[in-house]
Amino acid sequence: MLPPYSLEQTIEKTVREEWGRILANLVKTLRDIQLAEDSLQDAVEAAIIHWQKQGLPKSPAGWLVTAARRKAIDRIRRAKTFAQKQSEISYLADLENTACETPELEIIPDKRLEMIFTCCHPALAEKTQTALTLRTIGGLTTEEIARAFLDSPIAMAQRLVRAKKKIKLAGIPYEIPGADALSERIRGVLAVIYLIFNEGYAASSGPSLVRADLIEEAIRLGRIVGHLMPKETEVSGLLALMLLHDSRRHARQNTDAQMIPLDQQNRAQWDKNKAHEGIALLKKTLSRQRIGPYQIQASISALHVEARSWAQTDWPQIAALYNLLYSIQPSPVVRINQAMAVSHAISVGAALTMMDEVSETADITSYQAYYIAKSDLMKRAGKSEDAKALLAHAITLASNDIDRAFLQQKLTHLSNG
Amino acid sequence: MQYMCLIYAAEMSGPQPGSPEFGAYIQAYNDFTTRIKADAVFVAGDALQRVVTASTVTTANGTPEIMDGPFAETKEQLGGYYLLDCENLDDALKYAAMIPTAKHGRIEVRPVMVFD
Numbered sequence: 003m004l005p006p007y008s009l010e011q012t013i014e015k016t017v018r019e020e021w022g023r024i025l026a027n028l029v030k031t032l033r034d035i036q037l038a039e040d041s042l043q044d045a046v047e048a049a050i051i052h053w054q055k056q057g058l059p060k061s062p063a064g065w066l067v068t069a070a071r072r073k074a075i076d077r078i079r080r081a082k083t084f085a086q087k088q089s090e091i092s093y094l095a096d097l098e099n100t101a102c103e104t105p106e107l108e109i110i111p112d113k114r115l116e117m118i119f120t121c122c123h124p125a126l127a128e129k130t131q132t133a134l135t136l137r138t139i140g141g142l143t144t145e146e147i148a149r150a151f152l153d154s155p156i157a158m159a160q161r162l163v164r165a166k167k168k169i170k171l172a173g174i175p176y177e178i179p180g181a182d183a184l185s186e187r188i189r190g191v192l193a194v195i196y197l198i199f200n201e202g203y204a205a206s207s208g209p210s211l212v213r214a215d216l217i218e219e220a221i222r223l224g225r226i227v228g229h230l231m232p233k234e235t236e237v238s239g240l241l242a243l244m245l246l247h248d249s250r251r252h253a254r255q256n257t258d259a260q261m262i263p264l265d266q267q268n269r270a271q272w273d274k275n276k277a278h279e280g281i282a283l284l285k286k287t288l289s290r291q292r293i294g295p296y297q298i299q300a301s302i303s304a305l306h307v308e309a310r311s312w313a314q315t316d317w318p319q320i321a322a323l324y325n326l327l328y329s330i331q332p333s334p335v336v337r338i339n340q341a342m343a344v345s346h347a348i349s350v351g352a353a354l355t356m357m358d359e360v361s362e363t364a365d366i367t368s369y370q371a372y373y374i375a376k377s378d379l380m381k382r383a384g385k386s387e388d389a390k391a392l393l394a395h396a397i398t399l400a401s402n403d404i405d406r407a408f409l410q411q412k413l414t415h416l417s418n419g
Numbered sequence: 420m421q422y423m424c425l426i427y428a429a430e431m432s433g434p435q436p437g438s439p440e441f442g443a444y445i446q447a448y449n450d451f452t453t454r455i456k457a458d459a460v461f462v463a464g465d466a467l468q469r470v471v472t473a474s475t476v477t478t479a480n481g482t483p484e485i486m487d488g489p490f491a492e493t494k495e496q497l498g499g500y501y502l503l504d505c506e507n508l509d510d511a512l513k514y515a516a517m518i519p520t521a522k523h524g525r526i527e528v529r530p531v532m533v534f535d
Contacts, residue, residue, distance in 0.1 A: 123508075125512070171530055172508050172529075173420045173507040173508045173511075173530055174507070174508045174509075175506075175507035179509070183509070
């Protein structure tokens, strides 16, 4: 028999895993995220005392929902004057009726989708959307979120408090958007999840290249949203993309935490389980024939994962997929990636022509990826002086130490070779 | 919930009086007002005289101090408002996006404070 979890572990595990589900349910009844959060926190504190005396309840999550509702009633009573209480009496009575039952988690209505749409509402700043999603759905503490953004806990706490206030005062609805706005709003939710993933996969600042906690949280959120909206192909597309990218995590970084580019990675170190899960999910999703940018990017990632070596990569197919992606998302980054695929599929010259078009149509002055890509193309075209100058410029645009060290090393190689 | 939709635009932007587009622009405002009245969303709404007519007063120094011009010299000026009674922010933003000036200006949507 396995040793049972200690009480603290059980509480911590329940709170962490079920936080989003419990909180979303409370917000639906209380219509106030701050009140719901505070009440749930009270309930957690009560649980520590009660469960120690009486043992674990049959459904710890259900117990927490019931206790949190009672705590919310206490909080409303304490906060309101008697006159205001009158108007709230029927509301409180309703609440008390629902607080009598101890529901099993399975029958607690899942309102996480409503909560995700509230947290990712376009009337909130993107960083706020991300932080709020990590707090309410992910159950991360304010300190953990502050660490993820390299913010001070005080600044992050203020950001979250302001956001919850705005949601309440501005009347940001707690519901799934109607059909006319749904796809646009889903795009917003997916952008937040992908932002969390990318912050973990290519940390934009600080000494570490990869932050596994954020990657795992993003994938967990992707699974939750995928479970809640099984018919949305782009949701599955994003989950597949994250799994496929993440399958290369351990090969992407050497023991000194330096980045190893795709062409030099040891493919035996790729996580086959994650890759298989990503590919299987992608195949199932593509068969539904509702293509979108995440599915295209996942398809590109899948072609890399399936290739036995850098040289055996299906470059023509990758170039074609970038072309398709560009038709939906005409951004310079897509064009640059397409040019790199073209350089392998057709010729370096054809790729350089595409790069010239990018510099003519977009402002690339502070766009690091452009200089790295062009430097590589110049090197392969035999123009090593140009390649060095471009790489030196890219180094001035690096945002984290590992990135800078990696490019510096590359420059040294160029100068010696 | 009541929402104040503040209509901002640069004064010389958008259809100008005397231009062929101006008639359609005014018609669009009439249509919008008719629509929000029919939807029982309309509480109030007005256009404001141009910003050259603005005066600003403060008693921060004890006595009224009057100045010519708007409080903030910005490129985009307050040109009018609608006060709407909506279900929630999404609803208010949906109507705000229908205000004809949104095509060349911006609509700031603010919930009205309720004192309880």
